[in-house]
Amino acid sequence: MAMLEVHDLYKRFEQTEVLKGVSLSVDKGDVVAVLGPSGGGKTTLLRCINFLEKADSGTLVFDGVTHDLSSITRAEIASIRLRTGFVFQNYNLFRNKTALQNVTEGLIIARKMEKKEAEARGMRLLEKVGMADRASHYPSQLSGGQQQRVAIARALSADPQIIYFDEPTSALDPELIGEVLSVMRSLAEEGMTMIVVTHEMEFAKNVSSRSIFMENGVIVEEGDSASFFSNPKYDRTREFLQMEENRTGI
Amino acid sequence: MPGLLVTIPLTVISFSFAMIIAILTAMVQVANVPVLRKLARFYIWVIRGTPLLVQLYVVFFGLPSVGIRVDAFPAAVIVFSINEGAYCAETMRAAIESVPAGQMEAGYCVGMNYVQIMTRIVLPQAFRTAFPPLFNSLIGMVKDTSLAANITVAEMFFAAQRIAGRTYQFMTLYLELAFIYLMFSTVLTRVQAWGEKRLNSYGGNKI
Ligand SMILES: Nc1ncnc2c1ncn2[C@@H]1O[C@H](COP(=O)(O)OP(=O)(O)OP(=O)(O)O)[C@@H](O)[C@H]1O
Ligand SMILES: [Mg+2]
Numbered sequence: 001m002a003m004l005e006v007h008d009l010y011k012r013f014e015q016t017e018v019l020k021g022v023s024l025s026v027d028k029g030d031v032v033a034v035l036g037p038s039g040g041g042k043t044t045l046l047r048c049i050n051f052l053e054k055a056d057s058g059t060l061v062f063d064g065v066t067h068d069l070s071s072i073t074r075a076e077i078a079s080i081r082l083r084t085g086f087v088f089q090n091y092n093l094f095r096n097k098t099a100l101q102n103v104t105e106g107l108i109i110a111r112k113m114e115k116k117e118a119e120a121r122g123m124r125l126l127e128k129v130g131m132a133d134r135a136s137h138y139p140s141q142l143s144g145g146q147q148q149r150v151a152i153a154r155a156l157s158a159d160p161q162i163i164y165f166d167e168p169t170s171a172l173d174p175e176l177i178g179e180v181l182s183v184m185r186s187l188a189e190e191g192m193t194m195i196v197v198t199h200e201m202e203f204a205k206n207v208s209s210r211s212i213f214m215e216n217g218v219i220v221e222e223g224d225s226a227s228f229f230s231n232p233k234y235d236r237t238r239e240f241l242q243m244e245e246n247r248t249g250i
Numbered sequence: 251m252p253g254l255l256v257t258i259p260l261t262v263i264s265f266s267f268a269m270i271i272a273i274l275t276a277m278v279q280v281a282n283v284p285v286l287r288k289l290a291r292f293y294i295w296v297i298r299g300t301p302l303l304v305q306l307y308v309v310f311f312g313l314p315s316v317g318i319r320v321d322a323f324p325a326a327v328i329v330f331s332i333n334e335g336a337y338c339a340e341t342m343r344a345a346i347e348s349v350p351a352g353q354m355e356a357g358y359c360v361g362m363n364y365v366q367i368m369t370r371i372v373l374p375q376a377f378r379t380a381f382p383p384l385f386n387s388l389i390g391m392v393k394d395t396s397l398a399a400n401i402t403v404a405e406m407f408f409a410a411q412r413i414a415g416r417t418y419q420f421m422t423l424y425l426e427l428a429f430i431y432l433m434f435s436t437v438l439t440r441v442q443a444w445g446e447k448r449l450n451s452y453g454g455n456k457i
Binding site: 050051052078081082084085086088090092093094095096097105106109110111138140154155157158 | 350352353355356357358359360361362363366370371374375378452
């Protein structure tokens with residue numbers, strides 16, 4: 001059974017229709033790479049399914065429960081958010097909190113976990129992303145790659161059923177990309193369910209189980225990553241992959 | 251100088267109320283509370299658009315004519331709180347709005363609700379940004395309290411006028427008074443510098 005399904009998601013900002021009926025389904029343990037040119041609606045898609053943006057219409061089936069996205073209640077949103085994690089392109093760490101506090105804040109405040117327990121859990125997660133030695137640093141004292149790894153630890157704190165990544169390495173200097181990707185790769189290996197919007201073709205090709213090509217608010221093509229990359233069905237996908245290859249100079 | 255014992259409480263009490271008013275007024279605007287938001291804009295428009303001295307006169311000399319009699323000191327506290335509250339509300343609103351939307355969104359994504367994110371993430375950051383301009387307002391207010399002499403509050407300026415009236419030593423007295431205000435501001439400036447240093451504990455100025 002799918003862990004997450006989206007059906008006919010529509011979203012417009014004033015004049016522009018940004019999502020024009022997007023449907024997708026993600027199974028437990030899937031790592032779904034979402035690719036596509038700038039402005040295609042990838043970020044908007046992730047934001048709509050985590051309710052940072054209100055969809056105009058569409059349904060979301062999360063963990064077996066169906067929700068109408070245009071009329072979903074606050075309580076439903078809160079309950080789904082407690083089971084998801086979100087990693088932003090520009091990290092968005094709480095600037096007035098240390099690395100450890102960034103991870104424990106949601107546990108202590110939203111989940112009412114004991115501080116001791118939350119801190120123990122927070123330290124374990126920081127260790128996992130290789131940031132335990134920076135636990136008491138503030139975001140402004142960390143590099144971009146370090147901030148993003150803390151952000152991943154924060155997204156993991158709730159023991160989520162799925163994590164959404166919106167271009168997690170796009171804001172990073174090239175030499176810092178690897179450390180973040182390797183954390184994501186190990187999550188994938190542990191069986192974490194993830195949707196990853198990315199321009200990292202290597203990651204999509206080698207780590208994700210499925211890939212989606214999205215353009216102009218619709219999903220053009222999707223398939224298991226192996227055949228998606230070796231043998232795309234549509235010319236448009238092929239063109240895009242070719243262009244990305246040239247861009248990254250592989 | 252006996253007026254000190256009036257100036258200090260007048261400033262401290264009024265500024266405390268002003269801060270409460272400022273935070274509430276800023277919050278209803280930022281949170282976009284329907285009717286209250288309009289009310290907040292109206293309040294700020296009126297208060298910032300009229301002289302402080304006129305506001306003092308309205309409350310102390312005007313209100314009795316419609317049957318509301320307020321003693322001089324409470325009248326001054328009311329006016330200074332409301333007046334300063336309007337200015338500080340704008341400072342607070344700007345500071346809250348300067349906190350990137352991503353902070354709020356990240357809070358939602360870890361399951362926190364609006365109030366929790368506001369109080370634990372956004373407001374602490376906003377206070378840091380607002381701290382210097384708020385201190386500016388406080389220092390300004392210390393001096394503005396001298397206007398309360400006009401409605402018979404026996405603060406420092408009032409006391410000085412009295413003594414000068416008796417002794418005719420205008421120059422010495424008013425210079426002495428100016429010096430006391432200056433000392434006040436100096437102390438507050440020191441406190442501000444100390445406070446800013448403490449607030450910088452988020453690991454540098456980069457915020
Ligand atoms: N808040 C907004 N208000 C108005 N238009 C918006 C808003 N957010 C996004 N858009 C528009 O929606 C379209 C899709 O944007 P989106 O950010 O989802 O694209 P994307 O696929 O994530 O692109 P990129 O690869 O550059 O991140 C763009 O045309 C964008 O200008
Ligand atoms: Mg995007």
